[in-house]
Amino acid sequence: MKINLSLKNKIKIWKIIYKIRRTEEIIALNYYKEKMRCPTHLSIGQEAVPATLSLFINRKDQAISGHRGHAHYLAKGGNLKKMLCEIHGKANGCSEGKGGSMHLKDDKVGFVGTTAIVGNSIPIGVGLGLSIKLKKKKNLAIIYLGDGAIEEGVFYESLNFAIIKKIPVLFICENNFYSVYSSLKVRQPKNRKIYKLSQGIGCKSDFTDGNDYAKIFKKIKKAVEYIKSGKGPFFLEFATYRHREHCGPNFDDNLNYRPKKLSYNWIKKKDPLTKIEKNIVNKYPKKIKYLESEKIKINNEISSAFKFAEISPYPKTNILKKIYAK
């Protein structure tokens, strides 16, 4: 694959990270209005992995995710207006208001869906991958999962099956060390890396810092090449961190469930947006103006999409009659 970390590509990654970040911040800022009435899990802090992955995939590659899906949807090119409408429960939402924040999809860009039960989407992603293989296509399936999802039995069953069938699927495990308020310590053995576990099961696996676009770039490149060569699935674990509460718009480090040092390190020192923006600005000062103008564009896009969602109508209740496909 002839993709490298050129300035152009760095800017592409930056744009996606920035767009996700600002969208999530606007959601958080407006949540108090009580117009987004559904459980909402923000991706702030975890944008770099899906943003970097987007360089290597196209709309024919199919992705699926879980409850924290905004970043995955947007990085895949999912329609911003439709996402914001969905979170507002509006008719123009990507699930017509039936699903809310935890049920995002955009068929046009190969974003198949997100589901709200932990681990639920993993085998579905394997099925997507198997169909890609059966149809002899060159694409891959992408499964986003958290560190908590690997605790469900279905993870092992799915991974095992993907390996024996050599299914073209990329597992992306975003390890943010927490499942709601529960630290890895009470959920998984000390010093056992998730990617090593996956390796032990027989899947080609690797790990890196999920807030560092350059490291992510390298690992994803290798993984995608491997999968496209027909050898089977690849499992990538990325360490990352959510900045805000598990579900909802607020910061919650006042509850002290995460060590202060850990939060400081990940939020203040290892922020993925700051990292890439600093690199571009320091190395290519001439680009500062361009970045600033792009920011304005992106912010305008978000605020007009947000307004659109706010004034959009609620769905008509007759859509609830559609229970069976005809």
Place this chain on the structure above:
Amino acid sequence: MQNKRPITMAESINEAIQIAMKKDKSMLCYGLGTTDPKGIFGTTIGLEKKYGKDRVFDVPASENALTGVSVGLGINGIRSIVSHQRLDFFLLAMDQLVNSAAKWFFTYNKAIPITIRLIVGRGWGQGPTHAQNLHSWFAHIPGLKVVMPSNAYDAKGLLLSSIFDPNPVIFIENRWLHQSISNVPKKQYFINLGKSKKKLSGKKITIISSSYLTAEAINACKYLKKLNIDVDLIDLRTIAPLDWSNIKKSIKKTGSLLVLDSGHFSGSIASEIIYKATNECFEFLKKPPSKLCQPDIPEPSSFGLTKKFYITYKEIIGKVCKMLNCDKELIKAELNYKKEFLHDIPNSNFKGPF
């Protein structure tokens, strides 16, 4: 009344667990979030500190395995109370629940003393997989008991009975009840499983309710009284085993039956009660029995789509008036005048996001 001690249902559940933990020193309390700062809607707050990490603990997201673990513990005489923040999350554990927990006593004559707390989400855009009312699934499985408390007082006594029952018990809590308040004695008391509670005594119609719908029914009965309709209101408390004898007595008295059920319309517990009524009380029934349930539709997330989704006291009043051919118009003005909370929250303090 001696027992003027108003506390919330979340607190009364916490008290019941504490009493049980003290009575049975080997009993365990676990489940996702049990020891976190929110303590499962406040119901498990402080338990880890008081009873120690060995008895009260958080777990991995492994619902099926942990259910099996509770069966294994039960075989060796260790009781478990396992909590799940949504009933929907527990669906991953159907194998261990149905194929092991529910069958062990039948197959091996060995009691499995586990209590599984399932919280039903409601409101704030919960959507298709965070607010399912699947109690009839569990009631369908021989060997399981299914409890659905409607208030803080009952929750405490029913939970204590559930914990000390030698069988697997599914204890279903509607989260809109967690902040509801009633007078709850501090001491321990047991409310028998399989026994219903007469909430109101009347002659015109029998209404059967459970869990949160009991609160709506009580509200509806206040208005119905103004129309001179006195209701025999029975709160099931336990849907398996079902307290059929009390329902039967009531139907014989009133000759009319309305069953409220928060589950979907088809295949509901309400259908089961109505079957029994037509089968055993046919000659007493003055008119066909009726039921109010959730539609046979998954719950949508949108505020705009859920307005008519839930049964409220208004639907109950409407249904009763229709069944008894009385004039609802008489109280319509009063109903319309009443200021309502938004339909997707239990009170004005509730702001999501979970």
